[in-house]
Amino acid sequence: MTVGPLKEQQVARFHCDGYLLIDNLLDAEETRLLGETARSDDLLRQAAMDVKDTKGRRTELSLWNHPGDDIYGVVARSERIVLAMRQLLDDEVYHYHSKLSAKEPREGGAWEWHQDYGYWYENGCLYPQMASVFIAIDRCTRANGCLQVLRASHQFGRFDHGRHGEQSGADPERVAAAAERCELVHLEMEPGAALFFHANLLHASDANLTEQPRWGLICCYNTRRNDPYKPSHHPGYTPLVVAPDSAIKEIGARGAQPDQGFLRQEDDETTG
Ligand SMILES: O=C(O)CCC(=O)C(=O)O
Numbered sequence: 001m002t003v004g005p006l007k008e009q010q011v012a013r014f015h016c017d018g019y020l021l022i023d024n025l026l027d028a029e030e031t032r033l034l035g036e037t038a039r040s041d042d043l044l045r046q047a048a049m050d051v052k053d054t055k056g057r058r059t060e061l062s063l064w065n066h067p068g069d070d071i072y073g074v075v076a077r078s079e080r081i082v083l084a085m086r087q088l089l090d091d092e093v094y095h096y097h098s099k100l101s102a103k104e105p106r107e108g109g110a111w112e113w114h115q116d117y118g119y120w121y122e123n124g125c126l127y128p129q130m131a132s133v134f135i136a137i138d139r140c141t142r143a144n145g146c147l148q149v150l151r152a153s154h155q156f157g158r159f160d161h162g163r164h165g166e167q168s169g170a171d172p173e174r175v176a177a178a179a180e181r182c183e184l185v186h187l188e189m190e191p192g193a194a195l196f197f198h199a200n201l202l203h204a205s206d207a208n209l210t211e212q213p214r215w216g217l218i219c220c221y222n223t224r225r226n227d228p229y230k231p232s233h234h235p236g237y238t239p240l241v242v243a244p245d246s247a248i249k250e251i252g253a254r255g256a257q258p259d260q261g262f263l264r265q266e267d268d269e270t271t272g
Pocket of ligand 1: 099101111116145146147203204205216218
């Protein structure tokens with residue numbers, strides 16, 4: 001078992017439920033810096049892909065492969081996240097990609113039920129030994145489209161995925177069967193909270209029909225032993241330079257940084 005900042009019960013809960021919610025992973029100042037940087041970052045906005053749901057509502061998704069020296073990069077490389085990921089996945093982890101998922105007031109779209117490994121499998125990753133952390137920049141509520149999960153659905157293994165509008169979603173027949181067997185959990189989160197979730201956990205979110213934005217930073221990790229067997233639009237094993245937790249405030253105070261290589265729509269299979 002890998003040693004790190006999480007308690008044994010937290011690791012056990014992740015393995016049982018497929019997710020682990022941690023309040024205040026970022027403190028108020030770190031969350032404010034992350035939110036202010038993202039909202040004032042013209043390059044991030046320009047790089048955003050519009051991902052439409054089946055009703056034509058759109059989520060803006062900006063995506064990049066390598067964590068840089070800006071606040072998004074140091075959050076993704078921060079000791080508190082990387083060491084927790086190592087514990088949860090029980091191996092050295094590397095950054096697979098990060099994305100900013102922005103659901104704007106009244107127009108932010110829904111996400112179909114899917115497993116991230118539904119896509120990542122196609123990228124040559126043989127094991128589902130992969131996970132993400134969703135960090136709430138804004139308060140995430142049922143009304144503005146917080147993440148929903150089917151508790152413990154990662155234990156089913158990977159479902160087939162197909163196209164649903166512009167998104168790729170898990171086989172609806174299997175999702176319905178899973179929903180009869182697993183508890184549906186709406187994960188309401190305060191800004192700064194973080195949801196670690198397994199790559200095979202079924203998750204979705206509703207549209208944002210409120211007046212409040214729902215922005216979140218999602219950092220995704222792969223394990224060293226799961227180095228993809230073929231190239232894809234996301235990287236193979238690349239050693240991750242862990243940043244001290246204090247770097248989030250230090251770097252965050254500098255604001256947005258030059259372009260870090262955002263992916264474009266044609267590089268990406270909708271979300272991952
Ligand atoms: O932002 C959301 O609500 C969900 C995003 C998501 O599931 C994904 O990018 O895979």
